[in-house]
Amino acid sequence: MSAHLNAALREGDNPELTEERRKATFDTRKLADEFFGSHLARRRREIAKAIDAIPELHDTKPLPFMTREEKVEEAARKVFTLSKHITDIVDLSNNRETQSLNEMVIGIEGMPISLHFAMFIPALQGQADDEQKREWLDRAIRMEIIGTYAQTELGHGTNLRMLETTATYDKQNKEFILNSPTLTSLKWWPGNMGKSCNYAIVVANLIIDDKLLGPHSFMVQLRDENSHETMPNIQIGDIGPKMAYNSSDNGFLKLSNLRIPRRNMLMKHAKVQEDGTYKKPPHEKLAYSAMVHVRSHMITQHAMLLAYALSISTRYSCIRRQGYIDPKKDEVKVIEYQTQQHRLFPHIARAYAFAFAGTESIRKFEIMKRSLEAGNIELIADLHALTSGLKAVVTYLAGQGIEQARQACGGHGYSMASYMGEIYGVGIAGCTYEGENLVMMQQLGRYLIKAVKSVKEGKKPTGYVAYLAHAGQRHSLIDCRPNEGYAEHIRAFEHIARRQTFRAAERLQKYENSGLSTEQAWNNCTVELNRASRLHTRLFIACNFYERVLDVEDMAVREVLEDLLHLHLNYELIDIASYALEAKKIRPNAVSLVDSWEITDREHRSVLGRRDGHVYENLFKWAKSSDLNQNDVLPSHKKHLLPMMLNARKQSKL
Numbered sequence: 147m148s149a150h151l152n153a154a155l156r157e158g159d160n161p162e163l164t165e166e167r168r169k170a171t172f173d174t175r176k177l178a179d180e181f182f183g184s185h186l187a188r189r190r191r192e193i194a195k196a197i198d199a200i201p202e203l204h205d206t207k208p209l210p211f212m213t214r215e216e217k218v219e220e221a222a223r224k225v226f227t228l229s230k231h232i233t234d235i236v237d238l239s240n241n242r243e244t245q246s247l248n249e250m251v252i253g254i255e256g257m258p259i260s261l262h263f264a265m266f267i268p269a270l271q272g273q274a275d276d277e278q279k280r281e282w283l284d285r286a287i288r289m290e291i292i293g294t295y296a297q298t299e300l301g302h303g304t305n306l307r308m309l310e311t312t313a314t315y316d317k318q319n320k321e322f323i324l325n326s327p328t329l330t331s332l333k334w335w336p337g338n339m340g341k342s343c344n345y346a347i348v349v350a351n352l353i354i355d356d357k358l359l360g361p362h363s364f365m366v367q368l369r370d371e372n373s374h375e376t377m378p379n380i381q382i383g384d385i386g387p388k389m390a391y392n393s394s395d396n397g398f399l400k401l402s403n404l405r406i407p408r409r410n411m412l413m414k415h416a417k418v419q420e421d422g423t424y425k426k427p428p429h430e431k432l433a434y435s436a437m438v439h440v441r442s443h444m445i446t447q448h449a450m451l452l453a454y455a456l457s458i459s460t461r462y463s464c465i466r467r468q469g470y471i472d473p474k475k476d477e478v479k480v481i482e483y484q485t486q487q488h489r490l491f492p493h494i495a496r497a498y499a500f501a502f503a504g505t506e507s508i509r510k511f512e513i514m515k516r517s518l519e520a521g522n523i524e525l526i527a528d529l530h531a532l533t534s535g536l537k538a539v540v541t542y543l544a545g546q547g548i549e550q551a552r553q554a555c556g557g558h559g560y561s562m563a564s565y566m567g568e569i570y571g572v573g574i575a576g577c578t579y580e581g582e583n584l585v586m587m588q589q590l591g592r593y594l595i596k597a598v599k600s601v602k603e604g605k606k607p608t609g610y611v612a613y614l615a616h617a618g619q620r621h622s623l624i625d626c627r628p629n630e631g632y633a634e635h636i637r638a639f640e641h642i643a644r645r646q647t648f649r650a651a652e653r654l655q656k657y658e659n660s661g662l663s664t665e666q667a668w669n670n671c672t673v674e675l676n677r678a679s680r681l682h683t684r685l686f687i688a689c690n691f692y693e694r695v696l697d698v699e700d701m702a703v704r705e706v707l708e709d710l711l712h713l714h715l716n717y718e719l720i721d722i723a724s725y726a727l728e729a730k731k732i733r734p735n736a737v738s739l740v741d742s743w744e745i746t747d748r749e750h751r752s753v754l755g756r757r758d759g760h761v762y763e764n765l766f767k768w769a770k771s772s773d774l775n776q777n778d779v780l781p782s783h784k785k786h787l788l789p790m791m792l793n794a795r796k797q798s799k800l
């Protein structure tokens with residue numbers, strides 16, 4: 147490709163990277179249009195430009211040099227500044243635009259209104275009736291109030307049926323009385339609840355006339371709107387530092403006989419009338435809609451975290467020279483090592499595959515939302531199964547990819563100058579929040595078992611499980627003929643997923659027939675079931691990638707995406723040795739593939755991943771700016787270590 151077509155080429159860059167960029171066989175902007183979708187790709191460029199022009203939105207110093215208090219303050223300062231400019235920069239109703247702005251300005255370490263946007267507003271949209279929306283949603287969108295989603299407790303996060311927080315209806319006063327009756331019932335973890343929020347949607351077990359009616363959502367005011375002081379009957383605070391994500395004040399909450407009006411229960415679906423009559427929702431799990439919303443968005447979010455890590459390590463691998471392939475020649479760029487390519491390229495392919503799967507899960511969520519508005523609950527189960535599997539597989543594999551990217555940077559990857567530690571810490575949090583991964587796999591497992599039952603009854607399931615009814619398939623990959631193209635790979639993938647799903651179903655049946663209870667039989671099969679869920683989800687990701695590539699019009703972009711698809715299918719399917727060939731094909735485009743993610747230096751926050759490749763001089767600058775280097779001798783050293791050594795010396799002289 148001629149140099150002028152590569153949008154990432156700039157004067158003054160490290161020549162090692164310029165050399166890489168000149169090798170690109172496609173236009174990085176056109177590939178970015180495929181990765182993000184052309185609208186979002188264009189908007190991200192415009193957003194980055196708008197941020198460049200507003201210095202108050204820039205980091206005051208690198209986040210890893212800040213204390214937790216400084217990080218919390220920095221995020222709050224930026225949110226305040228953003229609030230003055232935000233509507234000029236993004237369309238607030240577009241989650242992905244707003245999320246991009248958030249990542250570029252504030253970053254991935256959290257901020258005071260993440261949960262407000264990620265769950266508080268979606269929960270109001272999904273669960274409040276029209277009158278309640280008028281009362282709270284508009285104020286929330288204008289950011290007059292800041293809210294969170296308070297569901298998890300100290301003792302229970304997964305098993306929502308055992309939540310201990312109670313909301314008991316008092317007919318006489320037409321109020322609910324909210325209580326945290328035990329230590330384990332304290333709400334624990336909700337993002338931004340510790341210090342930032344003044345409202346929360348609290349999930350509590352509803353009790354009417356001593357009857358337990360399960361988890362429902364209630365609007366609770368946590369702090370005074372003027373003074374921000376904690377409201378009476380409430381105890382609230384931050385839960386302390388975490389592995390990562392420390393700009394966020396995840397919090398705890400204790401409710402002691404807190405009375406709230408009847409209309410503070412969100413009543414779009416389930417309802418409690420003044421006399422205490424309870425009306426069931428049309429679908430039992432509609433109260434969980436905010437979780438499904440976040441799960442459907444987590445896929446693109448984790449594709450992006452993986453992209454951050456891989457663009458850092460791919461660029462760095464092209465400026466880092468270490469060792470020889472031919473001892474008579476110069477030291478080589480570490481990217482030339484076959485092991486380095488095997489370490490990185492399959493994850494680059496996954497980042498693309500995950501981004502495409504994520505776009506699809508968001509699209510499916512929007513379709514389900516519209517059909518629900520029209521009173522149709524049919525799509526809820528399919529979407530729950532799809533997002534449960536995708537959330538679990540993608541967060542796990544993204545975590546693995548980020549860690550490989552860190553190791554690919556050698557020692558410097560362990561310095562926070564690379565920012566890898568934070569990307570990893572934030573990435574793997576997704577394995578836990580919005581449903582622990584192995585638990586979510588079981589949710590998909592239930593769905594697959596139902597599909598197998600319907601196949602055995604002679605029915606033909608539709609949608610993503612239709613392949614379970616395809617009979618007479620080949621039994622082994624050895625039967626695949628290479629000239630049949632990728633469709634053949636997909637059929638092999640279907641075969642493997644189907645075989646595992648039937649294996650799990652048969653095992654379950656065997657245990658049930660042996661007299662075990664359904665639950666015990668299920669528990670005895672969960673490893674097999676989770677394998678089936680994993681394979682089913684990987685099939686979905688591969689199939690979606692394949693279909694997506696078929697749609698690409700630009701031939702140069704399509705060709706490089708086909709290289710990635712080929713690598714992806716082989717990596718996921720066949721044996722490790724087989725992808726050496728594909729890795730060779732990816733090598734010339736390695737830097738341009740990551741440039742196509744168009745992650746700015748501001749967004750990256752990584753010295754190693756700098757777009758210009760000037761790593762070493764900036765690593766030195768980074769080290770010099772450490773707080774610990776501001777004094778030759780640290781006060782703490784004078785206080786503890788110096789007296790210790792002086793004392794030891796004195797002792798030895800005696």
Ligand SMILES: CCCCCCCCCCCCCCCCCCCCC/C=C/C(=O)SCCNC(=O)CCNC(=O)[C@H](O)C(C)(C)COP(=O)(O)OP(=O)(O)OC[C@H]1O[C@@H](n2cnc3c(N)ncnc32)[C@H](O)[C@@H]1OP(=O)(O)O
Pocket residue numbers: 225228229232241242244245247248259260263264295297298303304305306307337431434435437438440443444447526527530578579580581582585589592593
């Ligand atoms: C001015 C400045 C501006 C700045 C700009 C900022 C802009 C930001 C923009 C943001 C945009 C959004 C992007 C997203 C960002 C994400 C950030 C996230 C940060 C982290 C937040 C984390 C939050 C949380 O973690 S909240 C808590 C989550 N908790 C959980 O997930 C709990 C897990 N447990 C469960 O979900 C369930 O209880 C479960 C599924 C384990 C079991 O439930 P059960 O009740 O016991 O049910 P079960 O018997 O197993 O099944 C019965 C039946 O029900 C079906 N089922 C279960 N769940 C659902 C569901 N959700 N939907 C549909 N159906 C469901 C199940 O399948 C069974 O069906 P059948 O088999 O048919 O019986």
Ligand SMILES: Cc1cc2nc3c(=O)[nH]c(=O)nc-3n(C[C@H](O)[C@H](O)[C@H](O)COP(=O)(O)OP(=O)(O)OC[C@H]3O[C@@H](n4cnc5c(N)ncnc54)[C@H](O)[C@@H]3O)c2cc1C
Pocket residue numbers: 261295296297298301302303304305334335336337391396575578579580581582583584585
């Ligand atoms: C960064 C972060 C942000 C969060 N933000 C929020 C928030 O804003 N609001 C909120 O309400 N919550 C939030 N959470 C809480 C989060 O949703 C829960 O921690 C999560 O759902 C997991 O639940 P748990 O902690 O109870 O895990 P546990 O269920 O205790 O998991 C422990 C182990 O038990 C296993 N296990 C549990 N149940 C089963 C089962 N049925 N079958 C097989 N194995 C099982 C799990 O697989 C896991 O290995 C957040 C958590 C984190 C880390």
